[in-house]
Amino acid sequence: MRHLLSIADLNKSEAISILDTATELARVSDGAVKKLPTLRGRTIVNLFAEDSTRTRISFEAAAKRLSADVINFSAKGSSVSKGESLKDTAMTLQAMGADAVVIRHSASGAAQRLADSQWMSGSVINAGDGTHEHPSQALLDAFTIRKHLGMGASDLAGLNVAIVGDILHSRVARSNVLLLVMLGAKVTLVAPPTLLPVGIQNWPATVSYDFDSEIPHVDVVMMLRVQQERMSDLFFPNAREYSRYFGLNGERMASMKSGAIVMHPGPMNRGLEISAEVADSARSVITEQVTNGVSVRMAILYVLLAGGALEVGSN
Amino acid sequence: MSVALSAQDITRALTRISHEILEKNQGSANIVLLGIPTRGAHLATRISSIIASIEGSEVPTGTLDITLFRDDLRMRPPRAIMPTKIPTSGIEGKDVILVDDVLFSGRTIRAALDALGEIGRPRAVQLAALVDRGHRELPIKADFIGKNLPTSKSQSVRVLLSEIDGRDEVTIEEGAEL
Numbered sequence: 001m002r003h004l005l006s007i008a009d010l011n012k013s014e015a016i017s018i019l020d021t022a023t024e025l026a027r028v029s030d031g032a033v034k035k036l037p038t039l040r041g042r043t044i045v046n047l048f049a050e051d052s053t054r055t056r057i058s059f060e061a062a063a064k065r066l067s068a069d070v071i072n073f074s075a076k077g078s079s080v081s082k083g084e085s086l087k088d089t090a091m092t093l094q095a096m097g098a099d100a101v102v103i104r105h106s107a108s109g110a111a112q113r114l115a116d117s118q119w120m121s122g123s124v125i126n127a128g129d130g131t132h133e134h135p136s137q138a139l140l141d142a143f144t145i146r147k148h149l150g151m152g153a154s155d156l157a158g159l160n161v162a163i164v165g166d167i168l169h170s171r172v173a174r175s176n177v178l179l180l181v182m183l184g185a186k187v188t189l190v191a192p193p194t195l196l197p198v199g200i201q202n203w204p205a206t207v208s209y210d211f212d213s214e215i216p217h218v219d220v221v222m223m224l225r226v227q228q229e230r231m232s233d234l235f236f237p238n239a240r241e242y243s244r245y246f247g248l249n250g251e252r253m254a255s256m257k258s259g260a261i262v263m264h265p266g267p268m269n270r271g272l273e274i275s276a277e278v279a280d281s282a283r284s285v286i287t288e289q290v291t292n293g294v295s296v297r298m299a300i301l302y303v304l305l306a307g308g309a310l311e312v313g314s315n
Numbered sequence: 316m317s318v319a320l321s322a323q324d325i326t327r328a329l330t331r332i333s334h335e336i337l338e339k340n341q342g343s344a345n346i347v348l349l350g351i352p353t354r355g356a357h358l359a360t361r362i363s364s365i366i367a368s369i370e371g372s373e374v375p376t377g378t379l380d381i382t383l384f385r386d387d388l389r390m391r392p393p394r395a396i397m398p399t400k401i402p403t404s405g406i407e408g409k410d411v412i413l414v415d416d417v418l419f420s421g422r423t424i425r426a427a428l429d430a431l432g433e434i435g436r437p438r439a440v441q442l443a444a445l446v447d448r449g450h451r452e453l454p455i456k457a458d459f460i461g462k463n464l465p466t467s468k469s470q471s472v473r474v475l476l477s478e479i480d481g482r483d484e485v486t487i488e489e490g491a492e493l
Binding site: 017021025028036066302303 | 380388392
């Protein structure tokens with residue numbers, strides 16, 4: 001495996017091996033010394049052409065715990081804001097000897113473009129491209145679910161997951177549907193019809209417009225952020241109506257199964273898709289998702305960068 | 316392929332190593348056994364139970380994965396990371412005995428010493444290996460050896476253990492390992 005662009009590129013055993021690697025690496029994060037020499041001398045560039053807090057910091061922490069050198073590069077305050085193209089940026093990074101580029105971009109397919117081009121020779125890790133995919137988020141979500149509800153199994157067979165909210169604009173939903181279904185979970189998408197993408201019937205998930213009827217049956221409720229910055233049209237009448245039908249509040253949470261968990265990829269719109277009461281409740285694993293994100297991203301960097309598969313023949 | 320150690324030879328070697336460990340450390344009071352996965356971990360468990368049957372008391376036993384500390388990671392495809400389980404008593408001030416199946420270049424043990432350093436500061440570190448096949452690339456030597464096997468670099472030594480391979484045997488094969 002050289003790049004991580006999409007969950008669709010992974011098979012089940014590769015996905016499970018990333019989760020297992022993350023489990024072992026999580027012990028490192030628990031230890032007194034949070035540092036391993038594994039990627040010493042490697043350079044990882046965080047190329048973020050779109051705003052991000054947790055993903056960028058998470059990749060940075062992951063790279064640093066594995067002793068890689070990290071260069072942060074955000075569109076604001078760089079030549080990208082002067083109109084430099086992705087190609088020129090990539091060639092600059094290549095000239096600086098980047099072993100891997102973690103890219104976040106507002107255009108769907110930007111990571112794929114970077115990987116397919118001959119602009120640079122390093123690994124490309126997709127940290128979110130437009131409304132397409134966000135594979136590392138899906139892996140950390142699967143990791144978190146497995147840790148809480150997996151009961152020692154390596155996959156997620158038999159679990160019911162509801163992904164609720166703005167499916168249309170959500171790369172997190174797209175990656176999660178692919179990964180969770182691959183790992184054996186049953187996924188239900190809950191959203192108003194206006195926030196479902198065209199072709200939703202071809203996704204390996206069921207669709208529901210009624211949150212209240214789904215909530216008692218699921219083991220995991222994954223709330224999505226209403227992505228107002230991507231909304232050029234009116235998708236629902238007003239925030240209060242959205243919140244009433246598709247928001248997770250204390251009352252809805254009370255009808256959840258015992259042991260069921262609430263997730264959110266962040267950042268949250270408190271009071272819109274999730275109430276503060278739910279976000280801070282015992283069922284919420286939202287901050288734990290952030291912690292697990294570092295371990296999972298360490299595993300991704302380890303799998304992509306630690307081995308030198310290309311050098312085997314020459315040895 | 317030739318058989319270097321039979322199942323019985325392995326049992327005898329492990330029994331002797333167990334006695335030597337007790338002799339050198341004057342009992343089992345301060346020792347911790349750490350096996351290097353995969354096969355070293357099983358050998359550590361076996362040595363631990365032999366010591367327990369001699370001394371009548373349990374010896375803290377765990378595993379120490381050294382993958383993340385290897386210096387040859389870039390020469391091979393990525394390896395799976397195996398579990399590291401340190402006994403609850405810890406290794407601080409203990410006499411840690413590392414257990415591995417084959418001692419070859421010594422690089423695994425170098426990595427193990429680095430890995431130990433991340434966990435704590437043992438009073439002393441000793442090394443037990445079922446087979447020492449020579450060809451050291453680092454100044455490392457074992458304290459307890461099951462059998463010295465003179466080999467050429469073009470050969471490979473395979474250790475089979477009943478826990479994973481269904482039978483106990485050590486063989487020498489032609490053809491270097493990857």
